[in-house]
Amino acid sequence: xxxxxxxxxxxxxxxxxxxxxxxxxxxxxxxxxxxxxxxxxxxxxxxxxxxxxxxxxxxxxxxxxxxxxxxxxxxxxxxxxxxxxxxxxxxxxxxxxxxxxxxxxxxxxxxxxxxxxxxxxxxxxxxxxxxxxxxxxxxxxxxxxxxxxxxxxxxxxxxxxxxxxxxxxxxxxxxxxxxxxxxxxxxxxxxxxxxxxxxxxxxxxxxxxxxxxxxxxxxxxxxxxxxxxxxxxxxxxxxxxxxxxxxxxxxxxxxxxxxxxxxxxxxxxxxxxxxxxxxxxxxxxxxxxxxxxxxxxxxxxxxxxxxxxxxxxxxxxxxxxxxxxxxxxxxxxxxxxxxxxxxxxxxxxxxxxx
Amino acid sequence: xxxxxxxxxxxxxxxxxxxxxxxxxxxxxxxxxxxxxxxxxxxxxxxxxxxxxxxxxxxxxxxxxxxxxxxxxxxxxxxxxxxxxxxxxxxxxxxxxxxxxxxxxxxxxxxxxxxxxxxxxxxxxxxxxxxxxxxxxxxxxxxxxxxxxxxxxxxxxxxxxxxxxxxxxxxxxxxxxxxxxxxxxxxxxxxxxxxxxxxxxxxxxxxxxxxxxxxxxxxxxxxxxxxxxxxxxxxxxxxxxxxxxxxxxxxxxxxxxxxxxxxxxxxxxxxxxxxxxxxxxxxxxxxxxxxxxxxxxxxxxxxxxxxxxxxxxxxxxxxxxxxxxxxxxxxxxxxxxxxxxxxxxxxxxxxxxx
DNA sequence: AAAAAAAATTTGCACGTGCACAATTATTTT
DNA sequence: AAAATAATTGTGCACGTGCAAATTTTTTTT
Numbered sequence: 001x002x003x004x005x006x007x008x009x010x011x012x013x014x015x016x017x018x019x020x021x022x023x024x025x026x027x028x029x030x031x032x033x034x035x036x037x038x039x040x041x042x043x044x045x046x047x048x049x050x051x052x053x054x055x056x057x058x059x060x061x062x063x064x065x066x067x068x069x070x071x072x073x074x075x076x077x078x079x080x081x082x083x084x085x086x087x088x089x090x091x092x093x094x095x096x097x098x099x100x101x102x103x104x105x106x107x108x109x110x111x112x113x114x115x116x117x118x119x120x121x122x123x124x125x126x127x128x129x130x131x132x133x134x135x136x137x138x139x140x141x142x143x144x145x146x147x148x149x150x151x152x153x154x155x156x157x158x159x160x161x162x163x164x165x166x167x168x169x170x171x172x173x174x175x176x177x178x179x180x181x182x183x184x185x186x187x188x189x190x191x192x193x194x195x196x197x198x199x200x201x202x203x204x205x206x207x208x209x210x211x212x213x214x215x216x217x218x219x220x221x222x223x224x225x226x227x228x229x230x231x232x233x234x235x236x237x238x239x240x241x242x243x244x245x246x247x248x249x250x251x252x253x254x255x256x257x258x259x260x261x262x263x264x265x266x267x268x269x270x271x272x273x274x275x276x277x278x279x280x281x282x283x284x285x286x287x288x289x290x291x292x293x294x295x296x297x298x299x300x301x302x303x304x305x306x307x308x309x310x311x312x313x314x315x316x317x318x319x320x321x322x323x324x325x326x327x328x329x330x331x332x333x334x335x336x337x338x339x340x341x342x343x344x345x346x347x348x349x350x351x352x353x354x
Numbered sequence: 355x356x357x358x359x360x361x362x363x364x365x366x367x368x369x370x371x372x373x374x375x376x377x378x379x380x381x382x383x384x385x386x387x388x389x390x391x392x393x394x395x396x397x398x399x400x401x402x403x404x405x406x407x408x409x410x411x412x413x414x415x416x417x418x419x420x421x422x423x424x425x426x427x428x429x430x431x432x433x434x435x436x437x438x439x440x441x442x443x444x445x446x447x448x449x450x451x452x453x454x455x456x457x458x459x460x461x462x463x464x465x466x467x468x469x470x471x472x473x474x475x476x477x478x479x480x481x482x483x484x485x486x487x488x489x490x491x492x493x494x495x496x497x498x499x500x501x502x503x504x505x506x507x508x509x510x511x512x513x514x515x516x517x518x519x520x521x522x523x524x525x526x527x528x529x530x531x532x533x534x535x536x537x538x539x540x541x542x543x544x545x546x547x548x549x550x551x552x553x554x555x556x557x558x559x560x561x562x563x564x565x566x567x568x569x570x571x572x573x574x575x576x577x578x579x580x581x582x583x584x585x586x587x588x589x590x591x592x593x594x595x596x597x598x599x600x601x602x603x604x605x606x607x608x609x610x611x612x613x614x615x616x617x618x619x620x621x622x623x624x625x626x627x628x629x630x631x632x633x634x635x636x637x638x639x640x641x642x643x644x645x646x647x648x649x650x651x652x653x654x655x656x657x658x659x660x661x662x663x664x665x666x667x668x669x670x671x672x673x674x675x676x677x678x679x680x681x682x683x684x685x686x687x688x689x690x691x692x693x694x695x696x697x698x699x700x701x702x703x704x705x706x707x708x
Numbered sequence: 709a710a711a712a713a714a715a716a717t718t719t720g721c722a723c724g725t726g727c728a729c730a731a732t733t734a735t736t737t738t
Numbered sequence: 739a740a741a742a743t744a745a746t747t748g749t750g751c752a753c754g755t756g757c758a759a760a761t762t763t764t765t766t767t768t
Contacts, residue, residue, distance in 0.1 A: 051447050052410045053406075056404075092402070093404050172698070176695075176698050178697075183538070335701070336698065338693070339695070341530075343570075344530050347688065
C-alpha cells in the first residue's frame, strides 16, 4: 500500500508535478478545468501531503511569538513555560522560530508594550496570555488590522482575531469548588472567597468563578448569602495581608471555608499558625510548589489543577498546527479541572508530557 | 543560526558525508581516529539529526504490533483504542506499520495465541496489555529469547524484556479511594469492595487496590476490619449477580460504601432501584459511558479516572520514540488518578488529546 | 497573420539523510 | 616489489515536496 504522492496525481491527470503542486497549495496560475480534474483525482486517491517532505523542502521560516508573563514575576508562570518548552523542543526540525516577549505580571504598561511589539513584528501567529482585559481588547483590534492571528491561553477574552482559547473554564471551576465545599459544610458556615490580585488584571477571570460558586449553591438549595467575596490588592505586603485577615475573622464569626481564587493561597496561609488553619476547609488553585507543600501538610484541603503545563503545551502545538496545516477553526478547549488532594498530588506535580 | 548538518561536519573533519553518516549511525567501517574526530566535532557543533530528512530518506519500514483486548469484548477497551488511534494518525508520515492482534478479554487461550503470534512475527516492538499474569510472564520470557522488546500498559507486570510501563498505580488508587470514602464515613459503616472479574485475569491488579485501601485506613486510624473484599466471578449473569447482592445486604447490615475495583460498576448498579442506590457511597473506575450516566444521575459518587485514553496514546508514542530515537530507558510512567465527580466529568469524557 | 503579452505548464534544483556501489588507500600475500 | 586482498572513504541517487526560472500554449494587440 504505497503512499499517494504528487507524482501519482500528476501522471493520472496528464500534467506535471508543478501544476499539481500549484493546485494543492492554491498558488493560482492554473486553468479552471485542470484544477478541477486534479482536485478530483487527489480526492479519489485520498492524497495526503507528506509533511516530512513538505517541511524539509520548504524555505519559508515561520515565526511564532509568545507573549506571557515572565516566570520570575510570578511562580505560577513556570508551569505553562514548561509545557511550551516541551512542545517547542518536540518540533525543532520543522523550522519554526520562536520568540518570547515577556512582561511583568503586575505591569500593565509593559504588557501593552510587549504585546504591541509582538504584533508589529508581524509573526505568523501570536500565543498570548491576555491578562489585562481592557488593554487586550484594544490591542486585539490592532492585531486584527495587522492580520496577525492569535491563540490565547489561561485567560478568556472574546475577540474575533482570536483563533483558539486553551484554558480553564472559570465558571465551571467555581461550580466545582461549590461541590467540594458542600462535602464538608454545616448549615451556618460562612464561605470567604479571596481574590489576591491587582485590580488591573483580567476581571472575568475570577468573577466567573464567583458566579459558578453562587450557582452551585442555588442549584443545591444552599444559602448563597453565606458566600463573601473579597478583593485583596495589597497581598504582596505581608503586614497588610495579615491585618486584612484579622479583620476578616472579626467580621465572620462562622467562617469555615477559605477559597482562594488563584494560585496565591500560600501567600496568606504561610503567615498563619497551624491550629488557625486547621479550623478551615481551604481550597486553592494550581499545584505550584508552595501550595503543594501546604497540601501535603494537610493545611490545604483541595487544590484545583487547571493543567497549566498542558495549557502551555497545547497552545504551542495548536500554533504549529495552524502554521503547518493552516487549520484555522475558531475553537475553545477547556482543559480538565482536576481535583487534587494529598493522596493524588504526586501525579500532578512534575507532569511528564508526551 | 543555521542548522548543523552532516555536510558541515564532513567539511570540518575533511571527510565525506558518507563517512560521517557511518559514524553517526554506527555502521562501522570507519577507522578509529576518524571516528573519534567526527564524534568530537558532532558534539562540539551540537549536531542533531534532522528527523524529517532521516525518516524521509529511510527505506526501512518499522513495525509495531499491538496486543490488547478487542474493544467489543469489553467497553472499557474502547478508550485506550481511541488514544492509540490518535497517536498512530499523528505519525502517518513516518513510515511505521501498525498491526493489531486482538483477543477476547475473557479468553486466556486466545491471549496466549495472539501474543505468541505477535512475538513470532518479530516486530520492532510490541505494545501489550498483559492481562493474564502468569501467561504473560511465560511469553515475556519467550519474547526475550526472540529479542522483541515490549511496552506494557494498563496492567503492571515485572519482567526485564519490558521497556516501559504506562498505566495506573493500583496501590495508590486504592489509597486514594480510602480518602474519598473517609470524607463521608461514620464510625460503624461497612465498606464492600467488589471485584467483578474472572479469576483468570491479572491478580496484582486489584489486590494492589485492596492493600492501598487497607493502608489508608491504617494510616488514618480507621478500623480496616470494616472492609470486605468479594470476588464476583459470575458478573455476566444478571440473575446470579442480583442474588449475590441480596446476600451481601443480609450479611452487612451497616453497608455504606460500594467500591468497585474496575470499570464494571454499572453492571450491578443498573440492576438496582434508585432508592436502593442512594443509601450508599459508590465509587468506581473509569469514565466509560454507562458509568458516566450513573454519575450524572447522582448514582455513582466518584469515579477514578485512570486516563485510559492517555494510556493508549502514550504507549504508542513511546513505541515510536523507541523506534525513531532508539531510546531504550526502562521506565514506568504512572498516569494521574483523577477524581471525577458529576461537576467535572465533562472534562474526562471525550478527551481531545493533542 | 505576425508580434507582443499574458496565461498556463514544465523542468530542475534544493532540503538533509540513507544507502548501495564505486573508488581509493592500506595491508597482506606471493 | 608487484599482486591480491582488506579496510576505508567518496559519490550519486532516492525520498516527496517547494519554488522559481524556463518553456510552451493561449489570448490579445497591432
